[in-house]
Amino acid sequence: MSVTYAAEGRHAPARHSRLVVLAGPTAVGKGTVAAAVRTEHPEVWISVSATTRAPRPGEVDGVHYHFVSEEEFDRLVAEDQLLEWACVHGAARYGTPRGPVEQALAAGRPAMLEIDLQGARQVRESMPEALFVFLKPPSWDELVRRLVGRGTETEAERERRLATARGELAAESEFDVTIVNTEVHDAVEELVKLMKFGSES
Structure with missing residues (x-):
């Protein structure tokens, strides 16, 4: 397990920060880590994003995502009900209810x-006071293996996601902390430690 703090003027973690923002390249395992935090640490509140994409097999509306229509997403944006939103991989839109x-x-x-x-x-x-955590794969080859292993995308979609991932990996320096997701349980424990330290400092 590897946890790295960014240099160049950032302090780790931010004092009194209760909000942790977890991001990283596609297929790195953000959803898996978040699901494990939800199961193993119920004291942690995890936001459920809204999305215009269709549910994948096994996904439950309101648990994994709020699955909404394009029209409903437009309404949320217009009424400033989303803390952030973006069009991901040139396809579906995702957003965080404020x-x-x-x-x-x-x-x-x-x-x-x-x-x-x-x-x-x-x-x-x-919310610049939040703690921004970058979840990183052990290697590029492992990221490709995980994406292919999911079996949820077509070949064209995989190629698009991998192209996106290359740019996302280059953004690591924008984050306060990096966690390498070698093993999910270890990543979860490091993340929760950071959250609690940030909350109690």
């Missing part, structure tokens, strides 16, 4: 957003 995040923070709970790079950049603009 209200639940603010409610969790007001209640003093450790809170986490599991989002893409574009979303993380938007959140940094509005």
Whole structure:
């Protein structure tokens, strides 16, 4: 397990920060890590994103994502009900509902957003006090293996996601902390330690 703090003027973790923003390249395992945090650490509140994409097999509306129509997503954007949103991989849109995040923070709970790079950049603009964590694969070959192993995308979609991932990996220096996702349980424990340290400092 490897945890690295960014240099150049960032302090790790941010004092009194209860919000952790977890991002990283496609197929690195952000969703798997977030699901494990939800199971192993129920004290941590995790945002459920809204998306216009169709559910994958086994995904449950309101648990994994809020699956919404294009029209409903337009309404959320127009009414400023999303903390961040982006069009990912040139296809579906994803966004973080603002209200639940603010409610969790007001209640003093450790809170986490599991989002893409574009979303993380938007959140940094509005909540710079949050702790931004980059989830990194052990290697490029392992990232490719995980993406192919999911079996949820066509070959064309995989190629598009890998092209996106190359750019996302280059953004690591924008984050406060890097965790290498070699083993899910280890990544979860490092992430929760960071959250609690950030909350209690």
